[in-house]
Amino acid sequence: MYEDFDVAVIGLGSVGSMAMWQLSTNTDLRVVGIEQWGVGHAYGSYAGESRVFRAAYHEGWRYVPLLLRSRELWLDLEKKTGRHLFLDGGMLAVDTPGHAPYETTLESIRRYDLPHRSFSTSELRKAYPQHIVSDGTEAVLDLLGGGIRSEVAVLAGVQAAVAAGGTLIDGEAVLGIEERGDSIVIRLATRTLRVGQVVVTTGSWAAQLRPQLRDVVKVADIALTWFAPNDPSRYAPDVFPAFLRDQDGVHMFGVPTLDSYSVKVVSHTAADTQYDSVDDVPPTVSRAAIEEISRNATTFFADLSPEPVRHSMHHESVTVSRVPIVDLDPSGRIVTIAGLSGHGFKFAPALGQLATSLLTGVDDSLYTADFGLSNHPDRVGNVV
Structure with missing residues (x-):
């Protein structure tokens, strides 16, 4: 017996929490978020109290519009949840x-x-x-x-998603994802889900579910x-x-x-x-x-x-180029966000919005082709 949803977000850390929030808030899709530990756990790359936020960006001025959007969304999340997130x-x-x-x-x-x-x-x-x-x-x-209270922000993102109708499954690891016909089957230890689309935001564990990342991330x-x-x-x-x-x-x-x-x-x-x-x-x-x-x-x-x-x-x-991977699978069903190279938290809500745009087919001017997996080199310089 399957549990049916439209979209599953796997991994509710920096980006996954924000993707679940954006999908649950801005679409009519049935959204489920899956976290292998508890929400806000201490093992994620976001752990450690806080992160720096910069609009003036020394990694490249082309990222500034994405950062400005993220800032707006951080403040929006702060307002919606009543949590103090942005310093x-x-x-x-x-x-x-x-x-x-x-x-x-x-x-x-x-x-x-x-x-x-x-x-x-x-x-x-x-x-x-x-x-x-x-x-x-x-x-x-x-x-x-300024700064962002990173652990609190992850909690706030999931809180806002659930308040908007999203379903939370925590304490269960995903054992595998498999495309079957016009759906994707997600196996967990105690249940099996059937969804139309998936967002993989498992951070440092991304290659476990997306083997094509092993030589890239x-x-x-x-x-x-x-x-x-x-x-x-x-x-x-x-x-x-x-x-x-x-x-x-x-x-x-x-x-x-x-x-x-x-x-x-x-x-x-x-x-x-x-x-x-x-x-x-x-x-x-x-x-x-x-x-x-x-x-x-x-x-x-x-x-x-x-x-x-x-x-x-x-x-x-991390990726070789230090450019993040924000990729839509050729099937149009799986978005993978990975390789944020230590700079991802400040971008998290905007990346969650990009994931929503990719899944729903909405053009977003802030998405650039070099985010795609096919433009990322592996460790010996080959493009995937």
Whole structure:
């Protein structure tokens, strides 16, 4: 006996929660969301309290319209659910003139006339003395940027979807999906579903259900760290915006304190080690990594206790090009979103909307062909 739905969203993390919300809210389709653990579980790539949101984007100005749409949707979700999701204190990019990512950030601001404030070295030291900066350093405050409470946002997305009529199945892993005739059969441990279309948003587990991704998407690890300021009020959201820093070959990002005790300061570079499976990712942060992160944090920021008061290991799915995969299967029945390469959370609601557009056949000007799987190279440079 089958349970029948029009659309199933498999994986209710960053993008899946938003896709379920968009489908349940904006269509008349019978939507079911499936999560192998509980909603808002601690194993997802979104875990770790918060994420930075940027409208001025150093990965490329072409992403700005997608980010602006996401921002609108984040605020809409916040309003609909009554949950505080978006930290609107701006996003401070601290860098050296001429550094390519910083110049691309400035180009994003110019092209889209984004509201911002610029700081010379002296102005930066006066406005944000928490930052220890070298002579010649500049900064720009992206006034549309800020932070997002990532775990709460996932909960809010599923909450809004269920309130709009969506069905939730959690605590059950999908064992397989199979196209049969004009439908798709989804096998779970205790039941079998029959649906017309599927959205696969299983993040770092995507290749388990979509084997064609195995040579295109890998898993990278990322360590998150929180430090205790001697005076937490100096790192409160009203005086210390979310930030992105590049200095002396070190890349750091973080958000203000959300618990009046610790501030999230993460030292992260593109991972040299990549894995085939989440199971291969180290479960904890090594002592050597903690010591390196601590050196960077106390070099860049004033009055931090050098030992992180909290740290955790996470993972992310990555593509060679760092361009996300947003792909509609040739059958028109399966949308796969994967390989967000550590930048996906800020885009999540817009990607959920793109999934809805692809399934319903609605043209969306923000969808570009290079998102398609056929335009992504594998690890040896072949296009899939």
